Amino acid sequence: MGKLVKKIVKTIKVDLDKCNGCRACEIACAAFHAKPKYSSFNPARARIRVVIDERNDEWVAIRATDYTKAGCDGRRTYTINGKEYSECSFCGTICPTRDLFYDPDSGLPLKCDLCEDEKEPLCVQICSRNALTYEEKEVEVEAEAEEQVKPAEMETSLKSLVDKYGLNKLQNTLTRISKRS
Ligand code: SF4
Numbered sequence: 001m002g003k004l005v006k007k008i009v010k011t012i013k014v015d016l017d018k019c020n021g022c023r024a025c026e027i028a029c030a031a032f033h034a035k036p037k038y039s040s041f042n043p044a045r046a047r048i049r050v051v052i053d054e055r056n057d058e059w060v061a062i063r064a065t066d067y068t069k070a071g072c073d074g075r076r077t078y079t080i081n082g083k084e085y086s087e088c089s090f091c092g093t094i095c096p097t098r099d100l101f102y103d104p105d106s107g108l109p110l111k112c113d114l115c116e117d118e119k120e121p122l123c124v125q126i127c128s129r130n131a132l133t134y135e136e137k138e139v140e141v142e143a144e145a146e147e148q149v150k151p152a153e154m155e156t157s158l159k160s161l162v163d164k165y166g167l168n169k170l171q172n173t174l175t176r177i178s179k180r181s
């Protein structure tokens with residue numbers, strides 16, 4: 001095993017019993033990430049979405065996590081406190097089998113960044129039902145694995161741009177940017 005380093009893992013826990021589907025978290029997230037900040041609040045641009053199934057009294061807030069070009073090949077159903085939930089209700093993956101977590105204008109994936117440097121994420125702050133809880137915990141990971149995280153994330157972002165605009169356009173844009181800087 002390689003050298004271990006300490007890392008802070010940040011996450012948001014969702015309490016299914018407290019969420020009432022008000023969607024305030026979507027609005028807060030969209031507004032925080034608008035450019036300029038708070039200039040618009042289109043929930044289609046939120047990195048958190050509330051999966052709603054009114055017939056079954058289901059309201060599940062999920063955050064956008066990883067991007068994938070392919071949909072998953074299996075679907076499971078979970079029963080929690082007597083209610084049945086589809087696996088997709090809990091999945092934050094940005095995948096092609098549903099239209100969640102894609103910017104409506106550019107079509108690029110929208111990933112939760114935990115509101116960057118905010119002390120507490122905006123979706124957590126706005127939730128009046130306390131259905132969302134922000135948590136930080138310290139874990140130990142291998143130093144080598146930790147170094148892999150950022151390049152992998154960068155690769156995901158670049159891949160989505162290549163899928164959207166094609167490699168040539170992306171290369172030309174990067175060349176233009178590098179000449180300016
Ligand atoms: S703000 Fe809270 S209660 Fe409202 S939808 Fe989001 S998680 Fe649910």
Ligand code: SF4
Pocket residue numbers: 028029030032046047048063064111112113114115121122123124
């Ligand atoms: S933590 Fe921030 S970026 Fe992530 S879903 Fe909540 S408001 Fe959006």
